[in-house]
Amino acid sequence: MAYAGDGMKLALSLGVAAITANPVPALEIQSGSGYAGSVYSYAPGGQWTADGAAIAGATGTNWTMTAAHEGAAIRCGDSNVIQMWTPVNGLTAGQKANGGLWLASAATVASGRVVSIADGFGQRSMDQSVAAKQPIVATVGTVPAMQFDQALGDFDLRPSEAFSPVWVVMLLQYGDGVQTSGSAQYSQIISNGIASSGGRVSVQPGASGFQPSTAVSACRVNGKDDLANFPLPMPMGSVSFDLAGSSVIWSLGRGLNGFTDRSWFGYIAAALMLGEVPSDTLRWTIEGYVHWRHGLETLLHPNHPYRNTAPRLQ
Numbered sequence: 391m392a393y394a395g396d397g398m399k400l401a402l403s404l405g406v407a408a409i410t411a412n413p414v415p416a417l418e419i420q421s422g423s424g425y426a427g428s429v430y431s432y433a434p435g436g437q438w439t440a441d442g443a444a445i446a447g448a449t450g451t452n453w454t455m456t457a458a459h460e461g462a463a464i465r466c467g468d469s470n471v472i473q474m475w476t477p478v479n480g481l482t483a484g485q486k487a488n489g490g491l492w493l494a495s496a497a498t499v500a501s502g503r504v505v506s507i508a509d510g511f512g513q514r515s516m517d518q519s520v521a522a523k524q525p526i527v528a529t530v531g532t533v534p535a536m537q538f539d540q541a542l543g544d545f546d547l548r549p550s551e552a553f554s555p556v557w558v559v560m561l562l563q564y565g566d567g568v569q570t571s572g573s574a575q576y577s578q579i580i581s582n583g584i585a586s587s588g589g590r591v592s593v594q595p596g597a598s599g600f601q602p603s604t605a606v607s608a609c610r611v612n613g614k615d616d617l618a619n620f621p622l623p624m625p626m627g628s629v630s631f632d633l634a635g636s637s638v639i640w641s642l643g644r645g646l647n648g649f650t651d652r653s654w655f656g657y658i659a660a661a662l663m664l665g666e667v668p669s670d671t672l673r674w675t676i677e678g679y680v681h682w683r684h685g686l687e688t689l690l691h692p693n694h695p696y697r698n699t700a701p702r703l704q
Contacts, residue, residue: 417469423682424474426457436467475701486511488665495534516547538643538654546644554637555663559630563657567625582638583647589638608632613677
């Protein structure tokens, strides 16, 4: 026998089903990795905010992430929050000390040359006042980079004071990226210009590729563990290493004093140095950031924790 209340129960059950089938809209990354240039979307639209502050002129259903807002907690109206991991918001003061973050995309440029790159940690910029020593602005694929060419000059960027990093990751390319043998000369990734001081990390021809020459261990390419060297060819990708270096003027791509052909030979897109050796978990996160931010995530080895997703805080 049917009761009058059964219709109400049916209506309520249908109502619950309808609500379940139409969940609350979510803030999403519509395109890109979540870093600068990525398009965020929120169907209801509204005022976009970064760390709770309104982004000027940003209303509607879509918003494009800018370099200035990377790492901020992004929200639209009453949406959920998306916050990408960056070295600025994800590292401690101790890890940043004796380190720095330099991105070619943030360089100060004059006449097609890199004059300076501000430190993302706000500690020490990399500068070069001599035009003939300023790296050349370049792009490798879609990646903003700096060109260092031994045939064109002894290029470098340097800080104003000594510091002593113990771990380094760099996004770089040797030569044109397809060469299978190297120059007969040393090619300095970072250096203080003095061969005898221990203040240099260079690569040189070796039996199985380019081998780091000074005070370097735990070398990795694109996050792959336990590599004894940096093999050629070396297209644009990440290299990292532990550095038992001195407190010196660590410069990007600087050659050795008295030589005009021992600066870096190729391109540098980014450099991150830390005053502490990161844990494996933190290293994986940093590698994920470096690759995803530059659109090179597919280069991470298949078992890397961030091979398929960019690192996020929320």
